[in-house]
Amino acid sequence: xxxxxxxxxxxxxxxxxxxxxxxxxxxxxxxxxxxxxxxxxxxxxxxxxxxxxxxxxxxxxxxxxxxxxxxxxxxxxxxxxxxxxxxxxxxxxxxxxxxxxxxxxxxxxxxxxxxxxxxxxxxxxxxxxxxxxxxxxxxxxxxxxxxxxxxxxxxxxxxxxxxxxxxxxxxxxxxxxxxxxxxxxxxxxxxxxxxxxxxxxxxxxxxxxxxxxxxxxxxxxxxxxxxxxxxxxxxxxxxxxxxxxxxxxxxxxxxxxxxxxxxxxxxxxxxxxxxxxxxxxxxxxxxxxxxxxxxxxxxxxxx
Amino acid sequence: xxxxxxxxxxxxxxxxxxxxxxxxxxxxxxxxxxxxxxxxxxxxxxxxxxxxxxxxxxxxxxxxxxxxxxxxxxxxxxxxxxxxxxxxxxxxxxxxxxxxxxxxxxxxxxxxxxxxxxxxxxxxxxxxxxxxxxxxxxxxxxxxxxxxxxxxxxxxxxxxxxxxxxxxxxxxxxxxxxxxxxxxxxxxxxxxxxxxxxxxxxxxxxxxxxxxxxxxxxxxxxxxxxxxxxxxxxxxxxxxxxxxxxxxxxxxxxxxxxxxxxxxxxxxxxxxxxxxxxxxxxxxxxxxxxxxxxxxxxxxxxxxxxxxxxxxxxxxxxx
Amino acid sequence: xxxxxxxxxxxxxxxxxxxxxxxxxxxxxxxxxxxxxxxxxxxxxxxxxxxxxxxxxxxxxxxxxxxxxxxxxxxxxxxxxxxxxxxxxxxxxxxxxxxxxxxxxxxxxxxxxxxxxxxxxxxxxxxxxxxxxxxxxxxxxxxxxxxxxxxxxxxxxxxxxxxxxxxxxxxxxxxxxxxxxxxxxxxx
Numbered sequence: 115x116x117x118x119x120x121x122x123x124x125x126x127x128x129x130x131x132x133x134x135x136x137x138x139x140x141x142x143x144x145x146x147x148x149x150x151x152x153x154x155x156x157x158x159x160x161x162x163x164x165x166x167x168x169x170x171x172x173x174x175x176x177x178x179x180x181x182x183x184x185x186x187x188x189x190x191x192x193x194x195x196x197x198x199x200x201x202x203x204x205x206x207x208x209x210x211x212x213x214x215x216x217x218x219x220x221x222x223x224x225x226x227x228x229x230x231x232x233x234x235x236x237x238x239x240x241x242x243x244x245x246x247x248x249x250x251x252x253x254x255x256x257x258x259x260x261x262x263x264x265x266x267x268x269x270x271x272x273x274x275x276x277x278x279x280x281x282x283x284x285x286x287x288x289x290x291x292x293x294x295x296x297x298x299x300x301x302x303x304x305x306x307x308x309x310x311x312x313x314x315x316x317x318x319x320x321x322x323x324x325x326x327x328x329x330x331x332x333x334x335x336x337x338x339x340x341x342x343x344x345x346x347x348x349x350x351x352x353x354x355x356x357x358x359x360x361x362x363x364x365x366x367x368x369x370x371x372x373x374x375x376x377x378x379x380x381x382x383x384x385x386x387x388x389x390x391x392x393x394x395x396x397x398x399x400x401x402x403x404x405x406x407x408x409x410x411x412x413x414x415x416x417x
Numbered sequence: 418x419x420x421x422x423x424x425x426x427x428x429x430x431x432x433x434x435x436x437x438x439x440x441x442x443x444x445x446x447x448x449x450x451x452x453x454x455x456x457x458x459x460x461x462x463x464x465x466x467x468x469x470x471x472x473x474x475x476x477x478x479x480x481x482x483x484x485x486x487x488x489x490x491x492x493x494x495x496x497x498x499x500x501x502x503x504x505x506x507x508x509x510x511x512x513x514x515x516x517x518x519x520x521x522x523x524x525x526x527x528x529x530x531x532x533x534x535x536x537x538x539x540x541x542x543x544x545x546x547x548x549x550x551x552x553x554x555x556x557x558x559x560x561x562x563x564x565x566x567x568x569x570x571x572x573x574x575x576x577x578x579x580x581x582x583x584x585x586x587x588x589x590x591x592x593x594x595x596x597x598x599x600x601x602x603x604x605x606x607x608x609x610x611x612x613x614x615x616x617x618x619x620x621x622x623x624x625x626x627x628x629x630x631x632x633x634x635x636x637x638x639x640x641x642x643x644x645x646x647x648x649x650x651x652x653x654x655x656x657x658x659x660x661x662x663x664x665x666x667x668x669x670x671x672x673x674x675x676x677x678x679x680x681x682x683x684x685x686x687x688x689x690x691x692x693x694x695x696x697x698x699x700x701x702x703x704x705x706x707x708x709x710x711x712x713x714x715x716x717x718x719x720x721x722x723x724x725x726x727x728x729x730x731x732x733x734x735x736x
Numbered sequence: 737x738x739x740x741x742x743x744x745x746x747x748x749x750x751x752x753x754x755x756x757x758x759x760x761x762x763x764x765x766x767x768x769x770x771x772x773x774x775x776x777x778x779x780x781x782x783x784x785x786x787x788x789x790x791x792x793x794x795x796x797x798x799x800x801x802x803x804x805x806x807x808x809x810x811x812x813x814x815x816x817x818x819x820x821x822x823x824x825x826x827x828x829x830x831x832x833x834x835x836x837x838x839x840x841x842x843x844x845x846x847x848x849x850x851x852x853x854x855x856x857x858x859x860x861x862x863x864x865x866x867x868x869x870x871x872x873x874x875x876x877x878x879x880x881x882x883x884x885x886x887x888x889x890x891x892x893x894x895x896x897x898x899x900x901x902x903x904x905x906x907x908x909x910x911x912x913x914x915x916x917x918x919x920x921x922x923x924x
Contacts, residue, residue: 191833200874231529241681252800285797287772290747366747369683375676376533385690406745406774410794
């Protein structure tokens, strides 16, 4: 229980939204993406700016249309936590917090298990790039606040990107910048729901289902078609995904610092999406590069 | 459970792995001996215990309980689905480091990972995370009793009794065995008219259901990147030398059901793809062997029961 | 004058290790030299040696104490074994957050270490110049004042006046002329 705040009601119901008569929800069969201007391999445009939090040593703000995050970096500073054993390396401590209004469903102010796990994932994704051996006995704290979330994968990816720009902006020694990218596997081929349930529910394996009726065979034939890889999927698209991948990558050292995949996929789909994500990360790197150089330019003008 | 390793020992392990020989004589791709036993805890619907020789010991229990269905307000999903709720706990007795709140981070990390691999369309996490269809394999709609009202909730709880490296693989093997062992009572639903339903749980020992889709559950293989090589089934000391860990969840058909990197290191893209491939082939082979053993155990239990013999179990911690 | 063309970000390749030495803000990885901070790259040419490539930081990272660094700190607590201090400035660069350090009784001066009394060397509130001798334990850095230029550089007397050094172990109050004992730093 959170005693410091007035909690919301225990039970609440989402308001009924009346859509206009000609409103049609986006489905993967629409032969375009939810944002119809995008191609499957396109990301949303990225806005990235450093130095918006005045009190932090370094900060960054990132926007991918409706995904918006702010990140502040503090440190290196003495380790506050008691009971820490002496270590010749510094500690990278990440914390991500979803604002209570950031998602479709209201999130509680208390740190939930998912935020704790994401925080851990973020520090694992960033740690390979930070030269922690240069700052013995000190800690770097990275705080990320998600203001608006439109898609889970893109949110995690944007957090990685923003955090590494903020770290660089704080003047912390790093081996490379880390760019984050997400992709979703979405079955775009038209599939009737009934046939899908047969192929998935009873047998699951392809070899046995071929002995079933004709209807099942056609369904498995379409189901074996590799799903389309949608880069940087938004929330509407994620509802239809079979799986998703989030990749963190150091473009100039050519190393992957984190990979997180959920849902079922063939290994060929995965290797393809890893390639796609790495390509996208190279594009994101250009944006990060630009944002950091811009911060230099501004400092020059201020002088 | 040591937390520090000397540079000399690290070097010894590193060079050994480079030459494809490890401290206990294994090669890079060898597993340790695994002890597996099912139906070990009487109070559960299904249980299993896995011990990796000279190391990790985990106990997995599956408890089936009846509860209300959880419906996603956004999509209306989940009305006709049961639920799986996972949790992993490291017992404080397993290691000095698990004392107090010491195991909190590890518990949370493992629990979240297991939830993602096993029940990624679980409503408990769907407020944010992707609603991927059935990477866990288990057919949740078969767990529903009255659509929109009542369903079975499977609580999958893993308890770590001893820690000796390669926890995740041991847990997933145990979960597979425990789900195979799980018996859910059959229910009888009565239609009372105007949308009212009532159901009765049959308490006949013979009227039981198994978990549907259990064959398609994934297991996971943890690959540890040490130096430029990668190994499976790392011991405690080897885990301390690990730069990056890759957990690959694979099902029987060889589909990847989840991937996650752990630890503070990075992996080259080509090595990553190689590790995924290795994980996939090893996982498929492991599932095959595991299933054969689980079946063998279940059959021997059954014949013993038919003959009226008491089923003899090794019990906890036995080697 | 520097131009934006010389501005680099972490991970940017700067050259081959055979052409340049790795200076501040750079690192070498597999035959190449990379930048590790955001800033302006600079090449310093030295005689008989290959030039050194360094990157001048744009946003300076807050200073952290290192071994042999000269720090300025404030005494917060004293007891017979050591004086506890807060490190505020490292090598002339201020820290954003205070680091904890201790000056143990054997590190106060270089000679006659057994005769040192912490109470006669430091009082809470004194500003001390010291040198970092080790990273210490999990909590504090270990500092030393065993040199002429190291010791109390500013302090206030019991009466509240500021103290001025009159010898290497005495300071006088400007208000009351009372003499108090301190391990004084040699004025520079």
